Amino acid sequence: MANNLGNAVTKFTTRLDKVLETEPKTSFLNMNGDLVGELKGNGEVKIAKIAMDGLGDYDRAVGFPVGSVTLDWETVSLNYERAREFEIDVMEDEEHELLVSANLMAEFARAMVAPEVDAIRFAKLTEKAGTKKAETFTDEKAALDAVLLAEEALQDAGAQLSSCKLCLTSHMKTLLRKAQPWRIGQSEAPNGNFDTFDEMQLIVVPGNRFLTAIDLLDGKTTGEEAGGYKQAAAGVPINFMAIHPSAAAVLNKHEKLRYFSPDVNQDKEAHKWQYRLFHDVFVYENKAGLIYSSYKA
Template sequence: MPNSIEFAKRFMPSIDKIYKGASVTQGMDAASQPDFTGVDEVKVLKVSTTGLGDYSRQNGYPKGDITAAWETMKLTEERGKEISIDRLDNEQTLGLTFGAVTGDFMRTQVIPELDAYRFAKYAAAAGQKADAAALTKDTILAAIDEASRAMDEKEVPGEGRILYINSDLKPLLNQAVARQWGSDNGISNQLAGYNGMSIVYVPKTRFYSGLTMNDGSTNWGYAKGPDAADINFMMIYPQAIFQVVKFSLPKVFTPDENQEKDAWKFQFREYHDAFVYENKADGVYVHAKPTT
């Protein structure tokens, strides 16, 4: 029987593949991130300056000020889970049970919670929020255009914006855009982009303005917050947000190593958080449904 290290090596590539394929926020991971090694917070320097004034040939340059302040980002989410599979249950299915359960756990529990938490944090800290409204095929494009206009007004760069849309609205968006079909063998009416923005469709169960993070004592995972709204869409300039996973590691113990019972043991722990930079909050726009 393989030892725990070798067994973990066998399963980690599949876990990574599931994350890359199923997460809808992974595309906003920064190429470079602050170093949280050994700490649970970092400080980011925010700098602002005054504008120009008139140059005087007698007195020279007008005196201006530079304001510098530190913004603290502190990780708050430390989550985990332990799963056990009886030795015989796993061996009788040629080792497939353990892999199926752990893979399903990542795909159905870890990834949705990570995405949902991030969107809720971004929605709460968004610098621009539309009035809550239900959207139809006749109003959805105008609402998206208004979000673009609002960002343009705040001089948020246009290149790189991402449009996250509730998957329930996909049919409305497809109906809202007129098309002329040719004689193609295959037809797809799903929009992949809109006015230069990439479109990412978000499962509705990951798209709330607030969450309840269950502690595992009576309920597991997450749930829509009691006063939260369903999000219709979010327009995000990725440089306005920061998302980090400091620690995400599975630990695997064989039945021989497991001192509690004769079973394979899978432990997973994740330490993460997500932030909107205070100076760049206008780079996040949220449009939500009315709450009932």
């Protein structure tokens, strides 16, 4: 029977897109595509920056005060171009292969791509954060006080807490639960679990994604064959990050899944899958105050 894996590549790509839209803990960050220019071959892209005058006094004789609006295109460079290739031997039967391929690429996105994307973003968000605190909490009161300070900082920067996200470790969430059990919403089960804190949505982040600095492994050199990432020597675990989504934006300008049939594959008699992702996260200079990062001292 003729193998139709090539016809399934679109389905697999769509599935990967959905995984990458939902699996990363930083999926709340986004960018208006209309404000992004075309990606150049050298990895540069232009992002629109808009500046405008504020309100003035209306004059009943003259009318509206004339203001100005300026649209500038800032050139930025995407720093992360990552890829991986997999092969599945042709001896597998067609039905089995379709299942293996679908599960392989979906699991790859969940287990490898999403964690790395998150780790890159959290590290860069911490680097660019308006407020950075190195601190270690000895009890739940200290943890609560730290989060309340973060709330004050974000509110002073003009953010409404109901629009903010509180990304935190599972241990940090436990400390908050112990400190303020009364914050549980009335509609929630009386088991001490809660999804918001002072109206901020809680996002529990696995510890291996929540680091101040990481090293990306190239997947080729000795000791780095497995690819992925690891905690950098200067990196430390993040306790929590309070952030308003408008402070930063993620940009995926090249996400592609390619398939080569055994007849086309010149290396092996196998089905070859190639995945490539070109991305970055950008923090707006005038909104860095909307990011508050607390990490271990």
